[in-house]
Amino acid sequence: MTKVLDRLPRAGHLDAPQGHQTLRVRGHSVAWVPPALLLVGIMVADFNTTGEFRIISWLVLVPAIAAALCGVWATTFFALLTLVTYVLGDHAWPHQYQTGLPDFILVVLGGVLSVLACAVRVRGELRMLHMRDVAETTRRTVLRPLPPDWSGLEHAAVYLAADSEARVGGDFYDIQPGPRGTRVLLGDVQGKGLGAVEAAAALLGTFREAGYHEADLATVAERLEVRMVRHRGHTAALGRRDGDRFATAVLLDFPDDDPGAVDVVLFGHDPPLLVGPAGVRSLPPGDGLPLGLGDLVADGRPHVRRVPLAPGETLLLTTDGVTEARDRAGEFYPLADDVARALAADPRLVEPPRLVAHVRDGTLRHCGNRLADDTTVFAVRRSRS
Known part of the structure; x- marks a missing residue:
């Protein structure tokens, strides 16, 4: 993650800003x-x-x-x-x-x-x-700092904005503990700029409330869909040209009553990879549409799928800044193959911090440090203690 900036000099101070001296x-x-x-x-x-x-x-x-x-x-x-x-x-x-x-x-x-x-x-x-x-400040509001090993989950994340000066974009993620389990959300708002940040903040606000209060993960998913539709309607009523935004997302639930499973809802997002001692496997693609587009089908209710987890298995979630990273020849970054090779060489790659660092470095190396889109890498698993 990007570091917090040093405090600014007081307004009106005309000496060189602290930390920005050239030499x-x-x-x-x-x-x-x-x-x-x-x-x-x-x-x-x-x-x-x-x-x-x-x-x-x-x-x-x-x-x-x-x-x-x-x-x-x-x-x-x-x-x-x-x-x-x-x-x-x-x-x-x-x-x-x-x-x-x-x-x-x-x-x-x-x-x-x-x-x-x-x-x-x-x-x-x-x-x-x-x-x-x-x-x-905007980044820390949208992507709030997460405590380590929060609510029984080990996690690590890295966010890289395509615009290094902007420091925040349309990618979002969060963990929300609740009375019935711990929920995780990762997503990517279509487009860039402040409009994408605004939409991401709206979805995260809904997730933090619904993820805590709602017992059914499908209800949380419905609340997210409704929030995105309301946000689209609001921006369209304002006459803004970005009123047709949507967001792909992955919604997870680690239920307290089944420590060997995770519930998954996919909103048009690439399925997570499961990285464990036995290797790398991918979840089947979901049938859900991106958030904000659920009204395009008759049955827009999202489907929840329960997936068994092997001991020590880590879920790897990424946005399209990873999966669509291209090299000079136009080839996409082979995420699953690269992680599988690295895991065979170092079994400790299942640890979320190591896994996130490897994918980050691999993505930047593959695209020659030329990110075409905001990039988020998020890894999470149940705590082993």
């Missing part, structure tokens, strides 16, 4: 070193050239470099230091070798423009940090 060594900023070295280098070079060849006006580059690397106050300091250095250095030569007023004006204007450019850069970085903080 840092052991946590300390060394962004001042390049402009300082450039200033010293220009002066040394100028004093070691002939009088007719003056490069002291190149000092205008010093605040420009500082503007790209340092904060506003540091850039201002280098602009003033450059001006003082220019005056002292230019007057150290005989009168006939001085560069004079034109280059003095150039250094002054260069310093002023560098400070202004630095202020614009820092404000842009602060704005970017604020937007990333908003995106991170």
Whole structure:
């Protein structure tokens, strides 16, 4: 999972944002070193050239470099230091070798423009940090942190947004313990952007309530279908062009009364893989339509299928960012075959963290780190203790 961003500087602070200094060594900023070295280098070079060849006006580059690397106050300091250095250095030569007023004006204007450019850069970085903080808050709201080994389930998950700056998209997952068992939901809203995030949040809110209160998993599935239809109607009434969204999903229930089984409902989603000591097997494809499209068939009631689980068997759920990842030749990522080979080489791959890490790395390696869609890998099994 992506890490939580550092806290932002207070509004109005025009120094470089913490953590976004271009050059840092052991946590300390060394962004001042390049402009300082450039200033010293220009002066040394100028004093070691002939009088007719003056490069002291190149000092205008010093605040420009500082503007790209340092904060506003540091850039201002280098602009003033450059001006003082220019005056002292230019007057150290005989009168006939001085560069004079034109280059003095150039250094002054260069310093002023560098400070202004630095202020614009820092404000842009602060704005970017604020937007990333908003995106991170949204991600943690939609994809809330899950306690480890929650309600008798071991689990691990990784979410990779196709847009690395967005940090959140239409993929969603959650675990909801309840009085009659623990439910799991993973899904993928069609499309991208804030509309997909909004739909995912609506479905997760319904799941967290229905998954706890409803005794029948089929009723939970119906509640999800109704919520998606209501959401579609609301967005269509607003006149938005994304009012026809749907979502594929997998709904699981680990019943308390049968620890050797799991109930599964598939809403147009790829069936989970079961990864265990005996190998890798796939559940049969479901007959359910994606959420929001249940009214297209006469009997839209979702079907619940109970699947036996072998001891230590892990369910692997992924979104189409995994199954539709392509290499340069256009070949899809062979998820089941890759997991089976890795499991034969390392039986510990049944552990959810290892399994999720392997699929994540395999997906990124297969597509050359070029994700075409949001990607979620989720692995869950009953706790062995």
